[in-house]
Amino acid sequence: MTEHDRLWYPGPTEVSEPVLRAMSGAMIGHRGSDFPVLYKRIVEKLRTLLETKGRIFLVTSSATGVMEASVRNCAAKRVLSATCGAFSERWAEIAKANGKEVDVLAVEWGKAIKPEQVDAALSKGKYDALTLVHNETSTGVMNPLEEISQVMRKYPDVCFLVDAVSSMAGVRIAPEAWGIDVCLAGTQKCFALPPGLTVAYVSEKALRRASEVQNRGAYIDFVEYAKFDDKGQTPTTPSISHLYALDAQMDRMVKEGIPNRFKRHQAMAERSRAWAKEHFDLYAERGYESVTLTTILNNKGTDIASLLKTLKSKHHVSMGDGYGKLKEKTFRIGHMGDWTPADLTQLLGWMDEALGFGK
Amino acid sequence: MTEHDRLWYPGPTEVSEPVLRAMSGAMIGHRGSDFPVLYKRIVEKLRTLLETKGRIFLVTSSATGVMEASVRNCAAKRVLSATCGAFSERWAEIAKANGKEVDVLAVEWGKAIKPEQVDAALSKGKYDALTLVHNETSTGVMNPLEEISQVMRKYPDVCFLVDAVSSMAGVRIAPEAWGIDVCLAGTQKCFALPPGLTVAYVSEKALRRASEVQNRGAYIDFVEYAKFDDKGQTPTTPSISHLYALDAQMDRMVKEGIPNRFKRHQAMAERSRAWAKEHFDLYAERGYESVTLTTILNNKGTDIASLLKTLKSKHHVSMGDGYGKLKEKTFRIGHMGDWTPADLTQLLGWMDEALGFGK
Numbered sequence: 001m002t003e004h005d006r007l008w009y010p011g012p013t014e015v016s017e018p019v020l021r022a023m024s025g026a027m028i029g030h031r032g033s034d035f036p037v038l039y040k041r042i043v044e045k046l047r048t049l050l051e052t053k054g055r056i057f058l059v060t061s062s063a064t065g066v067m068e069a070s071v072r073n074c075a076a077k078r079v080l081s082a083t084c085g086a087f088s089e090r091w092a093e094i095a096k097a098n099g100k101e102v103d104v105l106a107v108e109w110g111k112a113i114k115p116e117q118v119d120a121a122l123s124k125g126k127y128d129a130l131t132l133v134h135n136e137t138s139t140g141v142m143n144p145l146e147e148i149s150q151v152m153r154k155y156p157d158v159c160f161l162v163d164a165v166s167s168m169a170g171v172r173i174a175p176e177a178w179g180i181d182v183c184l185a186g187t188q189k190c191f192a193l194p195p196g197l198t199v200a201y202v203s204e205k206a207l208r209r210a211s212e213v214q215n216r217g218a219y220i221d222f223v224e225y226a227k228f229d230d231k232g233q234t235p236t237t238p239s240i241s242h243l244y245a246l247d248a249q250m251d252r253m254v255k256e257g258i259p260n261r262f263k264r265h266q267a268m269a270e271r272s273r274a275w276a277k278e279h280f281d282l283y284a285e286r287g288y289e290s291v292t293l294t295t296i297l298n299n300k301g302t303d304i305a306s307l308l309k310t311l312k313s314k315h316h317v318s319m320g321d322g323y324g325k326l327k328e329k330t331f332r333i334g335h336m337g338d339w340t341p342a343d344l345t346q347l348l349g350w351m352d353e354a355l356g357f358g359k
Numbered sequence: 360m361t362e363h364d365r366l367w368y369p370g371p372t373e374v375s376e377p378v379l380r381a382m383s384g385a386m387i388g389h390r391g392s393d394f395p396v397l398y399k400r401i402v403e404k405l406r407t408l409l410e411t412k413g414r415i416f417l418v419t420s421s422a423t424g425v426m427e428a429s430v431r432n433c434a435a436k437r438v439l440s441a442t443c444g445a446f447s448e449r450w451a452e453i454a455k456a457n458g459k460e461v462d463v464l465a466v467e468w469g470k471a472i473k474p475e476q477v478d479a480a481l482s483k484g485k486y487d488a489l490t491l492v493h494n495e496t497s498t499g500v501m502n503p504l505e506e507i508s509q510v511m512r513k514y515p516d517v518c519f520l521v522d523a524v525s526s527m528a529g530v531r532i533a534p535e536a537w538g539i540d541v542c543l544a545g546t547q548k549c550f551a552l553p554p555g556l557t558v559a560y561v562s563e564k565a566l567r568r569a570s571e572v573q574n575r576g577a578y579i580d581f582v583e584y585a586k587f588d589d590k591g592q593t594p595t596t597p598s599i600s601h602l603y604a605l606d607a608q609m610d611r612m613v614k615e616g617i618p619n620r621f622k623r624h625q626a627m628a629e630r631s632r633a634w635a636k637e638h639f640d641l642y643a644e645r646g647y648e649s650v651t652l653t654t655i656l657n658n659k660g661t662d663i664a665s666l667l668k669t670l671k672s673k674h675h676v677s678m679g680d681g682y683g684k685l686k687e688k689t690f691r692i693g694h695m696g697d698w699t700p701a702d703l704t705q706l707l708g709w710m711d712e713a714l715g716f717g718k
Contacts, residue, residue, distance in 0.1 A: 026379065028366075194386055214458070219423050239555030241600060
């Protein structure tokens, strides 16, 4: 690999050499006999990761495409969007841009969405879809997905749509057991692949809903996806290169051991939080801190732009500043994908040096 | 490159080693300072190819995504879909799946759409968008795009939406001079890149229309694309790998000379047609044969499945059978992208051998 800036963004994250090499595999036809073999092999590995025997779709688009598709396919009546940061707010906007009626269950940025809040909002009986961002990449809050899923059992007519963009493959998610209807993730986060592909678990309930919903679009029509999935194909020409990379990366995941992968992410989160609390503070509500990224509250008025510049020029590292309205107030470390606690220790050392800590 | 079946499909086509190598470049952040440099460099090269100073969007999706986006962004009233084969018929279905009112101007499969037919249909004044597939990949017909564009000047309120999926970068297209409003292509055809990216010229008229149209969606919203284009960015995380490959391939195109590239495609088309006429016949109407692929009428009742099997097993070559309802009746050679007349001569020799010709 040539010298380049290593990515400690909260996605896109650093991609390893073996995965980059897999991106350059020679093409095969997506309607030829080799394709279903590749497709089914990948889906099986993803089923292991997500603890399901259900449908998993491989979509050539960024995650936004499947966030849009989820509401188009699964919401006929009215959408409730639970929001606690930039990406969850964006999902509400996406639903509106597709002509959906949307209400927002908004909690303050930095706070988590609680099961009882979801319960109270849904109990009005107005909704047939809930959008929830598991891990808010802007605020560094990880919402209590499993607990919220308990509440969702009371609402069998509500499709439970989950953006797990920056958590899937970094923490345990069991969408089938938890009653999630769509659980989606872009591959440039905890999967540590180049961006360009989205993985989505889609329940039978979501498919039944889609089959009844009008104007659900053509490019990411879940009904079509299921039809082609039965043949081991995608409805349109997929990014074969990304499938090669995902295939290779899933093997590396299995080799590490999926529970070990989750433990590694947990260890990095603890290290990152400890550093943040020692020198600054965490932006996220206590008990709901993200496992895959840390949003650090810049309570010292540190010149973050200068810190990032030093890290880039001196150590060839790119890290995240604050997102949107948190730009000056926070900065973010994405400790996800293939990074290790040892890598993180090195990064934190460079940050100490750049900030003059521990002198 | 490892041994693999060479692709003579009418797309996805064979991808060269340098382009595959470019797919494995290390990642950069799409909001970092390096990205706009890459983005703008690619757009400039595409502007040269398409003879325009206008907007060109780089969309992470298969071409279907942008076919859908075109009607969502540009049609408010009623769509006229000119159809002459499987892909043009599909565009009409895509528009319907997005809740659009659609009429079809259907000509028989194998025939081309004529300017006077378009004129007659549009003169009813019912439409604000026309969808036209330049090169029908199913029938091997290349519609007279420049002539149709002359007629379109009479209808300034109709957005002219052109699928140039299997023609762009293989034959000359000047969307701005010809008054085309959206001209789109997947990169796995004449660009000879892996599938997963779509290139789209979008006119100012299309952007004005988009700004007035409701429910145009979020993932491929032209208004958002233009906003980010001004910054040298895409609205959502793009497939960086495909951008690297496109960047490299555009350099190779310039090195060959774009007019030379078009001449090479023309030379391959003539050779392929001569072979087809000697042994079988052409499916396309005379004078409207595609320059980038040949659909051969199987007027001898030849066992095409067996021919394709022999080519695959003996020469590691994958070629196209007939598409959809033409499956048994035709077969297709895709002579596009980086293939040369010499390569085609070799392929035709293998076909002669497999079919027992010239013995």
